[in-house]
Amino acid sequence: MSRAVTVVLVDAAGRPLGALPPFEVPDPWWQQVASIVDGARRRHGVDVAVLRLLDADRPHPPGGHVRYLAQLIGAPAGPGAAGGVPLEPATVDRAPHPLRQPWAQVGGPARSVAWAVDELRRLGRPVTAVAQQRTWNLSAIWRLDTPEGPAWLKQLPTFAPHEPTVLTWLTTRSPLRARPVDQGVGVGADLPGDANSLSTEEGIEAGPVVLAVGEEGRVLLEDVPGEDLYGAGEGVRAGVAAAHHRVQLRSVGAVDRLVAAGVPDLRGVGLGAWVRERLAGHDVTVAARLLDGLDKRLRRLRDCGLPDTLVHGDLHPGNVRGDDARRVVIDWADAFVGHPGFDILRLTEGLDAPAAARVVDAWADRWRADAPGCDPRRAVDLLRPVAPLRLAAVYAMFLAGIEPSEHPYHVHDVPAALAQAAELAQAADTA
Template identity: 65%
Template sequence: MSRVITLVLVDDAGVSLGALPPFEVPEPWWQQVGGIVDGARRHHGVDVAVLRLLAADRPEPPGGHLTYLGQVTTPVAVPLEPVPVDLAPHPLRAPWARPCGPARSLAWATGELHRLGRPVTATVQHRTWNLSAIWRLDGEHGSAWLKQVPGFFRHEAAVLRWLASVAPATGPALLAADDAGRILLDHVPGEDRYTADDTERAAIAADHHLLQLRAADHVDALVAAGVPDLSGPALAAWIRRWLAPYDVSAVADLLADLDDRLDQVRDCGLPDTLVHGDLHPGNVRGDGRRRVVIDWGDSFVGHPAFDILRLTETLAPAAAAPLLDAWAARWRADVPGSDPRRAVDLLRPVAPLRFAAAYAMFLANIEPSEHPYHAADVPACLGAAAAEAKQVIRPD
């Protein structure tokens, strides 16, 4: 599956210049823009910074015919097609999605790297969408990554600082950060472990347990640093807040009993800790010698079971069972008298319910043209929560 791209160009003042003839890129995922930058240069000789998605011919990713907005800073020699496009400002538009936004962020990052004695010789745009913008910055001293995120993810820098001080090498090295959501990260060797097998997932779970055990003694400091507190009743209130505009009839009983369910989870005896929030193998990067957990923007203080549920989410029950058993055994050993397996069972429907609320939060904080990124996720997660809620929780 690929994408067909129509790229509407603007100058540095945001004035529309027209659109390049459509071209195809191999990457199907809408937020990946490296292929768009390469395609514009290869097919049309145009250097461009992709700003944002304008329109899609389908309701959700991946693939399709997509229209993006891109900025050029030099004259365009190729003929452009006049196209109607609404370029009016929007209050929810990300800083990197505005003309000159990428240039300002790259100027900050190159300045920080120069200060660190790592001058930049080339920059490559990799991603832009409502949740982040990512560039690679190369130089003689290696590569670094610039990531800029919206306000609800800005605690990622605080988490990375905490990881560096308490559990070095478990997360990317933070080189710099500012109050505009920009973070500068040192390169992590290896590849994202989307294809991790059951053995590798078991190792990820074991490593993460040690981290969460340490973090349990630091939750007050993490919350004070800006990490969202979704522990206990705070989680129920947060879920209800973001799902309030939606049809939640499929999970009405689950929502009505949510406080009681979370009280039962608390009675299982496990401590609140740092939760990654999206611990699938693709958010783990490794090179055969070490593994580093990346993308901590979804993190919060809450129950550790959310991460093992995410890590085993796509596995068949027979494959997930040994990982869950090992996870429970570790917590029983470290917290005598606790009942980790019952906590997992109680939280199974809450996990997709939390994701539904998270996607609802994203939608409430992005402009309408980018809604297709997440619009289908809310009902899908509500359906998954309803299905899990029908399962019988085994007795103590």
């Protein structure tokens, strides 16, 4: 599957110039823009910075014909032309929107890249090339090449700014560094070092190295060579689960400090209030019974005896990146403080039932050893329908925080997640 794209250009003052002739790009996912930037340069000889999605000919990704707004880099050759390329007439709503992210505004990409270039220069790493990779409502990403290897600039939305806090805690000896647990459970009393070092015995690190943190959600990250491990099998996932368990153990004693530093607090029945608040205004009829009993279910979950911890929030294999020598858990933007069972459920999605059961059994054995008296299997059973219910609330939070033109990214996710939650709750009730 591919995409057809139309790139509507504006100048440095935000004045519409017209649209480049439509062209095809090989990747179907709307937020991926590297191929758009490359296509504009190769096909039409112009350099652009993609700002945001304008509209599409289908209600949701992937594929289709998609229009983007992009800022022309360099002065236009004349009215109705860019770099000598005739432009087609195009209309653009130039009105500002209060939910528009900084990188989606004219001049926004240039300001972010300039900050990253300055930070890398300060670190003795002059930038030799910059390549825009992604832009959508949840992030903007650029690769910056240096003689010492690439670095990555990621910019986060105003409604989810806490990833740098989590990464700093995971990978440095900061004031928020994890320390031995002292919460009435037998976990991690004498674990040395920082949280990142705990996971290296499985060859999996807890997060990429933070090089700098700036304003407007900017974070500069060290490169992680390799590939994202989408489709990884049982063995890789079992290794991720074992490494992640050690990070979660170490975070038990730091949850209050993480929450104080801005990491979302979804502990206990507080999760229920958080879910209901974000789903207000959405049709939740399909999951009404689950929502009505949610607080009772969360109290039963608490009685299973597992401690609250740092939760990745989206721990699928695609968020593990690396090669045979090194693997790193990436993309902690959905992290929160809450129940550790959320991550094992996400990690085992897509495995066949026997393989998933083996990974969950090993996870449960680790928690029984480190938190004596807990009941991890019962906790997972109780949490299974809550996981997609939380995701429905996350998608609703995204919709509430983005401008309407970008709603197609998530608008269908809310009812789909609610339906899955209801189905899992019904299956558990009839088992």
